[in-house]
Amino acid sequence: MKAKDYYYREARRLGYKSRASFKLLQINERFYLLKRGYRVLDLGAAPGGWSQLSLELVGAEGLVVAVDIKPVKIKGVVFIRKNVFDEDIVAQLTNYAPFNVVLSDMSPNISGVSSWDHARSLELAERALDIAIQVLKEGGHFLTKIFQGDMERDFRRKCEKYFELVKAHKPKASLPQSAEIYFVCKRFKSLRTP
Ligand SMILES: C[S@@+](CC[C@H](N)C(=O)[O-])C[C@H]1O[C@@H](n2cnc3c(N)ncnc32)[C@H](O)[C@@H]1O
Secondary structure (H helix, E strand, O other): OHHHHHHHHHHHHHOOOOOHHHHHHHHHHHHOOOOOOOEEEEEOOOOOHHHHHHHHHHOOOOEEEEEEOOOOOOOOOEEEEOOOOOOOHHHHHHOOOOEEEEEEOOOOOOOOOHHHHHHHHHHHHHHHHHHHHHHEEEEEEEEEEEEOOOOHHHHHHHHHHHEEEEEEEOOOOOOOOOOEEEEEEEEEOOOOOO
């Protein structure tokens, strides 16, 4: 609870839309995913903490495209209000591709039944991976959240087909009691060499 209060207060103080910004900040400090001038796709972006931080890090020469079924209002961020399972989403994203980085902090509505939440979060992470491999630049990076569970290893193997480096990581700002964990996937090998 203490950690939650601290990051929540910090987010308010610094004008971030959510405390989630600190998770991305800590992941980025460790894995160097976001750089000036990069083009970033943020899936499941609302209320917008990751998009705000991404925009700060890529600067005016970069681009941040946010997708969510809920609204995201951040000056300078291109927002597409869509479900990631909509068939035309990749066609729409192609207008802004290729991206250097694809982020997904998408979450299902939490049921409290861990096996169910795990399975639903994997569906979202697999869809994010599927989109990422269609819009990422060769050498680009992918970051996704999942809720931990027994199918995690299969998902890691899938990521390893497409990326040179895959690490599971839980940043300090992620609540210890939360089952969430992030897969950091670096250096996209391109579709021709899975
Ligand atoms: C934990 S929040 C993301 C927080 C965000 N990273 C931030 O920094 O503010 C998860 C988001 O995933 C979105 N989401 C879940 N399923 C989705 C789907 N099928 N398509 C698009 N967005 C989805 C939800 O609407 C929600 O806004």
